[in-house]
Amino acid sequence: MMSTWIWRRLPGNVWIKSLIVAIAFAALVAVLFEWVFPWLEPYLPLQDQTVEGG
Template sequence: MMYGWLLRRLPGPLCLRVLILLAAVAGIVVVLFAWGFPAIAPYMPFNDGTVGSS
């Protein structure tokens, strides 16, 4: 549904639109791994390094 809307809004032939969408998805993934995930990592509960307490 949303992918169809995106493909209809992009300019050019189908192969160019698919390449634009792939580049956009790759850019979003890079931004998340570079800034998004490191920013929320301290708040995640699975970052505790202790297995047990003595």
């Protein structure tokens, strides 16, 4: 429902709308990897190992 509302309000034809959506998605991924994930990483137990070596 929300994606339909956004799609109808984007300017241009299907190709232009698709390009806008692709650029917006790439920008979202870039923001997540550049700022959100590094800020969140200290709070996640990603370095905790459950398998003992040796």
